[in-house]
Amino acid sequence: MSPPKIELSGVKKAFGEKIVLDGIDYALPEGESLVVIGGSGSGKSVLLKCILGIIRPDAGSIRIDGEETVGAGSEAREKVRGKIGMLFQGSALFDSLPVWQNVAFRLIQGQGMERRQAKEIALGKLAQVGLAPPVAELYPAELSGGMQKRVALARAIASDPEIIFFDEPTTGLDPIMADVINDLIVASVKKLGATTISITHDMASARKIATRIAMIYGGKFIWAGEAKDIDRSGNAHVDQFIHGRAEGPIQMAVRRP
Amino acid sequence: MIGILATIGRAFLEGLAALGRLVIFAGAALGHMVRPPFYPRLIGRQMIEIGYFSLPVVALTTLFSGMVLALQSYTGFARFSAESAIATVVVLSMTRELAPVLAGLMVAGRIGAAMAAEIGTMRVTEQIDALTVLSTDPYKYLVAPRLIAGATMLPLLVLIGDILGVFGGYLVAIYKLDFNAAAYLRRTADYLEFMDVVSGLVKAAVFGFLVALTGCYHGYNSKGGARGVGQATTNAVVSASILILVFNYIITELFFAR
Numbered sequence: 092m093s094p095p096k097i098e099l100s101g102v103k104k105a106f107g108e109k110i111v112l113d114g115i116d117y118a119l120p121e122g123e124s125l126v127v128i129g130g131s132g133s134g135k136s137v138l139l140k141c142i143l144g145i146i147r148p149d150a151g152s153i154r155i156d157g158e159e160t161v162g163a164g165s166e167a168r169e170k171v172r173g174k175i176g177m178l179f180q181g182s183a184l185f186d187s188l189p190v191w192q193n194v195a196f197r198l199i200q201g202q203g204m205e206r207r208q209a210k211e212i213a214l215g216k217l218a219q220v221g222l223a224p225p226v227a228e229l230y231p232a233e234l235s236g237g238m239q240k241r242v243a244l245a246r247a248i249a250s251d252p253e254i255i256f257f258d259e260p261t262t263g264l265d266p267i268m269a270d271v272i273n274d275l276i277v278a279s280v281k282k283l284g285a286t287t288i289s290i291t292h293d294m295a296s297a298r299k300i301a302t303r304i305a306m307i308y309g310g311k312f313i314w315a316g317e318a319k320d321i322d323r324s325g326n327a328h329v330d331q332f333i334h335g336r337a338e339g340p341i342q343m344a345v346r347r348p
Numbered sequence: 349m350i351g352i353l354a355t356i357g358r359a360f361l362e363g364l365a366a367l368g369r370l371v372i373f374a375g376a377a378l379g380h381m382v383r384p385p386f387y388p389r390l391i392g393r394q395m396i397e398i399g400y401f402s403l404p405v406v407a408l409t410t411l412f413s414g415m416v417l418a419l420q421s422y423t424g425f426a427r428f429s430a431e432s433a434i435a436t437v438v439v440l441s442m443t444r445e446l447a448p449v450l451a452g453l454m455v456a457g458r459i460g461a462a463m464a465a466e467i468g469t470m471r472v473t474e475q476i477d478a479l480t481v482l483s484t485d486p487y488k489y490l491v492a493p494r495l496i497a498g499a500t501m502l503p504l505l506v507l508i509g510d511i512l513g514v515f516g517g518y519l520v521a522i523y524k525l526d527f528n529a530a531a532y533l534r535r536t537a538d539y540l541e542f543m544d545v546v547s548g549l550v551k552a553a554v555f556g557f558l559v560a561l562t563g564c565y566h567g568y569n570s571k572g573g574a575r576g577v578g579q580a581t582t583n584a585v586v587s588a589s590i591l592i593l594v595f596n597y598i599i600t601e602l603f604f605a606r
């Protein structure tokens with residue numbers, strides 16, 4: 092049996108006094124799409140950044156294709172990063188570069204591809220996310236939020252990565268555009284056969300993208316399972332979250348009138 | 349009393365720690381600067397940004413400094429009939445001190461601030477994380493081109509500034525103070541040594557490097573949104589200016605103190 096594509100064990104991270112991740116264990120097999128749900132500030136983005144090696148975990152192990160990445164040398168880390176595409180929560184497009192160069196960035200800078208050929212591929216990826224060639228010449232600041240998300244999606248899939256992370260791909264979009272993005276994610280994942288981890292607050296989006304779901308609370312995965320079982324989790328935290336209720340075991344730190 | 353001493357001590361240690369972090373950053377940046385991949389396109393863009401677009405500011409500053417230098421030395425030197433030394437004073441002050449320091453400070457305000465703001469914005473909008481994820485080293489892609497451009501373009505600006513400063517002095521001496529043009533130029537050339545110009549250019553290279561370094565450092569380590577970026581910009585200009593003045597003394601000492 093081949094090792095899981097991504098394997099987390101005992102991943103911990105604290106910022107000063109504040110414990111964000113408190114021992115995350117999970118094994119994600121190849122070709123699966125995990126959606127991580129959880130409240131704002133529960134450490135979802137931090138978890139992705141730990142896997143990417145942008146944030147160094149305090150403890151634990153993260154294996155990708157069976158290879159340890161925590162504490163690995165920069166060369167090994169580079170090799171792992173080459174397999175991963177990421178859609179950042181705030182898009183994080185390079186505002187000094189036109190759209191097509193954003194999409195083609197890894198192809199040109201990372202892989203040293205001819206600019207002509209890279210542009211060709213970038214235009215193809217932009218078409219996949221429903222953006223016409225004239226958009227390719229614009230700068231990110233000239234785009235709407237939804238268009239920026241789509242460019243970021245095109246950039247994440249541009250180098251045909253084996254693993255893709257989507258950090259809140261639909262937050263801040265209208266419901267129709269959100270569904271368009273969901274469809275795009277599902278379609279591009281199917282096309283690439285990629286293993287994905289997505290983060291979302293949006294249950295409609297989670298149901299659409301996920302084959303598996305995990306809920307993070309108090310720095311741990313308090314529930315993890317098949318996406319179809321989310322409504323029968325038998326976990327009060329999960330039930331409260333997916334139905335969006337203020338009353339329940341999860342108490343927001345707000346003062347009630 | 350103890351409280352004051354403790355505060356001073358703490359500020360001193362904090363300052364040392366900050367200097368240490370800057371030195372570590374510089375070391376990492378230099379390490380990346382000499383190893384491929386290189387980004388000639390980005391180096392070129394930074395060179396234009398620093399060299400070409402700073403030209404008007406540096407030109408005006410040095411021209412007027414040369415002019416005022418001639419005027420001031422005239423009124424001073426006339427008191428002991430040493431007016432003939434004006435040409436020498438102008439050319440030595442410009443090449444050794446004024447052109448590099450003034451150009452350095454002007455470029456710190458213009459370029460150091462812009463670098464800190466741009467890289468700081470990239471930091472807080474996660475663009476630097478995105479670079480890393482896209483298999484590109486931010487030190488090589490963002491920092492190294494700016495350091496290279498800073499260290500090479502400032503000497504060029506200072507060379508132009510030297511010429512304009514001397515020209516400013518010449519204008520005032522000839523057209524306002526009625527000096528003989530040929531005699532003035534001869535005096536300018538007679539006492540100028542090669543080392544005077546070279547020391548100024550070495551200073552310029554160091555200052556250009558420092559401006560780019562502090563701009564990148566403060567931008568790279570900025571946090572906390574727009575406010576943090578604003579803070580980074582201010583810190584970049586202040587620390588670049590201080591370092592320029594400190595290194596100006598150190599380099600002068602190395603060149604001329606025997």
Ligand SMILES: Nc1ncnc2c1ncn2[C@@H]1O[C@H](COP(=O)(O)OP(=O)(O)OP(=O)(O)O)[C@@H](O)[C@H]1O
Nearest residue numbers: 106109111129130131132133134135136137138180
């Ligand atoms: N670089 C950092 N330095 C200090 N604290 C951080 C840093 N990054 C994240 N945190 C803290 O870690 C916690 C988790 O942040 P994270 O961004 O992972 O939340 P999240 O689950 O993605 O929330 P959201 O759904 O709102 O995006 C937050 O309390 C945040 O303040």
Ligand SMILES: [Mg+2]
Nearest residue numbers: 135136180258
């Ligand atoms: Mg987040």
